[in-house]
Amino acid sequence: MEWSDPSTFSLMPRASATGSSLPAYAKNTEQPCARVVALGQLRVDVVTDRVLLFRIGVAGLALMRLSPDGSNEDIEAALAKLVAIAPPDTGHVDLLPEVDAATGYREWSGTYDAPGNPLIALEESPVVALINQLKPGLAIDIAAGTGRHARRLAALGHRVLAVDSSAAMLAPLRAVAGVTTVVGDMTALPAPTASCDLAVCSLALTHASVLGPPMAEIARVLRPGGEAILSDVHPMIAATGGMAFYRNAAGEQRFVRNHVHWGVGVLGRLCLRRSSRQGVL
Ligand SMILES: C[S@@+](CC[C@H](N)C(=O)[O-])C[C@H]1O[C@@H](n2cnc3c(N)ncnc32)[C@H](O)[C@@H]1O
Numbered sequence: 001m002e003w004s005d006p007s008t009f010s011l012m013p014r015a016s017a018t019g020s021s022l023p024a025y026a027k028n029t030e031q032p033c034a035r036v037v038a039l040g041q042l043r044v045d046v047v048t049d050r051v052l053l054f055r056i057g058v059a060g061l062a063l064m065r066l067s068p069d070g071s072n073e074d075i076e077a078a079l080a081k082l083v084a085i086a087p088p089d090t091g092h093v094d095l096l097p098e099v100d101a102a103t104g105y106r107e108w109s110g111t112y113d114a115p116g117n118p119l120i121a122l123e124e125s126p127v128v129a130l131i132n133q134l135k136p137g138l139a140i141d142i143a144a145g146t147g148r149h150a151r152r153l154a155a156l157g158h159r160v161l162a163v164d165s166s167a168a169m170l171a172p173l174r175a176v177a178g179v180t181t182v183v184g185d186m187t188a189l190p191a192p193t194a195s196c197d198l199a200v201c202s203l204a205l206t207h208a209s210v211l212g213p214p215m216a217e218i219a220r221v222l223r224p225g226g227e228a229i230l231s232d233v234h235p236m237i238a239a240t241g242g243m244a245f246y247r248n249a250a251g252e253q254r255f256v257r258n259h260v261h262w263g264v265g266v267l268g269r270l271c272l273r274r275s276s277r278q279g280v281l
Pocket of ligand 1: 101105142143144145146147148163164165166169184185186187201202203204207244
């Protein structure tokens with residue numbers, strides 16, 4: 001059910017490709033005990049079937065989108081997908097606990113780059129198109145992870161500083177020519193003021209509970225006229241329970257929280273116009 005699971009996205013109608021108070025399930029780590037609700041043929045245990053509930057919710061969103069003016073065929077297809085949602089195997093428990101970013105990305109690092117992540121498929125081509133337009137210089141990849149963008153930047157001739165709070169995520173980048181990896185936090189970047197020509201931060205700002213500190217750091221490390229390429233999940237995704245879902249080595253579904261930052265759900269290129277070294281975004 002993680003965003004890397006295309007079956008979750010396939011519940012949404014195609015057109016949908018396109019306060020952080022969140023459902024209480026996030027805190028649900030209590031010992032399982034049955035509390036079953038029947039939805040037609042489907043029996044849902046509201047304590048242990050949290051993944052199933054999310055999938056039903058995504059299917060419901062698809063139907064909401066289609067209800068005003070979707071074609072009868074699309075609505076029938078969405079209903080068929082809703083009906084086809086399978087309950088988990090008997091005895092399977094999917095409590096969906098929340099973990100912090102350090103734990104989550106340490107556990108996820110080994111499988112993060114597995115093929116088929118539709119979020120990355122959506123994000124990669126517009127970000128790469130922006131990256132390709134820039135002249136080589138000193139680039140900082142903030143929350144670089146396993147280094148999708150850092151590798152490309154290095155291949156294009158940039159000198160790259162790849163920063164991430166997870167040593168495990170950075171590990172595959174260590175031997176890449178042209179890339180220096182540093183374990184560090186996006187709220188205290190390990191780079192001098194006005195030192196970078198380019199800052200890239202992809203799919204990570206949503207993990208910050210408050211945007212001010214990482215954004216101030218991006219403004220600080222960029223030279224006057226430097227550029228930032230920032231991508232993230234749309235706040236609607238986070239607001240409707242879309243978290244950074246993954247499975248740990250034991251196969252348990254967990255998530256790192258995506259915080260809701262209304263007004264920032266954009267994929268864009270910011271040209272930073274700074275009149276001084278301490279200019280503002
Ligand atoms: C979804 S991954 C994105 C990785 C990479 N930018 C990409 O697009 O593939 C989010 C990354 O943010 C990192 N991260 C989360 N909070 C962070 C923080 N406060 N400072 C630095 N990195 C952080 C995680 O360790 C993880 O590698």
